Amino acid sequence: MSVLMFDDIVKRLKADNEDVLKEHELDDKDVTFIKEDEEKSFLYEIVANKQNGIDVDKWDYFARDCHHLGIRNSFDHQCLLKFARVCEVNGRKHICFRDKEADNVYDMFRTRYTLHRQAYQHKITNIIENLTLNSALDEIFEQISSSTADSLKESRDILNKIVRRKLPKFVGEARLTEKNKSKVVDLDHGMKDKNPIEYVYFYSKRKPNEASPIKDYQLSSFLPKRFNEELVRVYYKRTDEKKEEEKKKMEEAEKCFQIWCDSKFGLH
Known part of the structure; x- marks a missing residue:
C-alpha cells in the first residue's frame, strides 16, 4: 500500500x-x-528487517530499555556486527552472519521475549494501558488532570487512580494450551509460533561467501520446542469498599479463577 x-x-x-x-x-x-x-536488497534489512527481524531498530531499544529497566541483555550486537556480511542466497542479497554466532542471534530473540514478558506486556502495564485507553490520549493527560469540568470527571478519576496506583488487582494468569483458542496476551520470539532462527542465513569460516539456514546440530539443544505462548489474565476491579471486604472479595476471585483454570485447562 x-x-x-x-x-x-x-x-x-x-x-x-x-x-x-x-x-x-x-x-x-x-x-x-x-x-x-x-x-x-540487503540495505532494506538494516533498519526494519522483514526477513527475520534482525535490525538496528531492535538493537537500539533493547540496549535502552534493558539498561533503564534493569533487565539483563545477553545479546551482544557489537560481536554480531563483526561477523555480518552480505551474501547472495537464492538470487537475492541478504545480511548474513557467521555460524558460530547462532546462539548470540537466539539471545537477541530471547531478549525480545523477555522485554515483552517483563515490561511491554507486564500485568501492570496492561492495566495502565487499558485504563489510559478508557480516559484519553497521553498528550492531554495533564489537561484532564488539572481540569475542573464536570464532563471530564470520569476521565479525571481514571487518571488519578493511575497516578495513585489504585489499579485493578491482578487475580491470576494461566498459560493456554494449544487446544484452547482463547487468549489475551501473545508472547513470542518475533515470528509468532515460528522459530526465527530458521529465517536467518549463516556462513562458515571455510565458505564465507556461501550462506544458508543453520543446521539443527549446530544449535544448542537447550533451545525451546515452542516459540510462542498465549496467556489469559484476570483482574479484579477495585471498589470503594472497606479493605477487609475488598480483601475477602479478592480471595474469592482468586479461588474462582483457580477453579476455572482447573476445569478449563487443567492449569494452576
Whole structure:
C-alpha cells in the first residue's frame, strides 16, 4: 500500500512538473531505490528487517530499555556486527552472519521475549494501558488532570487512580494450551509460533561467501520446542469498599479463577 501511495505522489508531482526529480538532483533510479532495489536488497534489512527481524531498530531499544529497566541483555550486537556480511542466497542479497554466532542471534530473540514478558506486556502495564485507553490520549493527560469540568470527571478519576496506583488487582494468569483458542496476551520470539532462527542465513569460516539456514546440530539443544505462548489474565476491579471486604472479595476471585483454570485447562 505504501508503495502505491508513493507511486501516486511521484505521478502527481510529475504531472505538475516533468523536471521535478531533476530539480532535486534525483532520477528514476532514486525512485526505484526508495521502493526497493533488488540489486541492493540487503540495505532494506538494516533498519526494519522483514526477513527475520534482525535490525538496528531492535538493537537500539533493547540496549535502552534493558539498561533503564534493569533487565539483563545477553545479546551482544557489537560481536554480531563483526561477523555480518552480505551474501547472495537464492538470487537475492541478504545480511548474513557467521555460524558460530547462532546462539548470540537466539539471545537477541530471547531478549525480545523477555522485554515483552517483563515490561511491554507486564500485568501492570496492561492495566495502565487499558485504563489510559478508557480516559484519553497521553498528550492531554495533564489537561484532564488539572481540569475542573464536570464532563471530564470520569476521565479525571481514571487518571488519578493511575497516578495513585489504585489499579485493578491482578487475580491470576494461566498459560493456554494449544487446544484452547482463547487468549489475551501473545508472547513470542518475533515470528509468532515460528522459530526465527530458521529465517536467518549463516556462513562458515571455510565458505564465507556461501550462506544458508543453520543446521539443527549446530544449535544448542537447550533451545525451546515452542516459540510462542498465549496467556489469559484476570483482574479484579477495585471498589470503594472497606479493605477487609475488598480483601475477602479478592480471595474469592482468586479461588474462582483457580477453579476455572482447573476445569478449563487443567492449569494452576
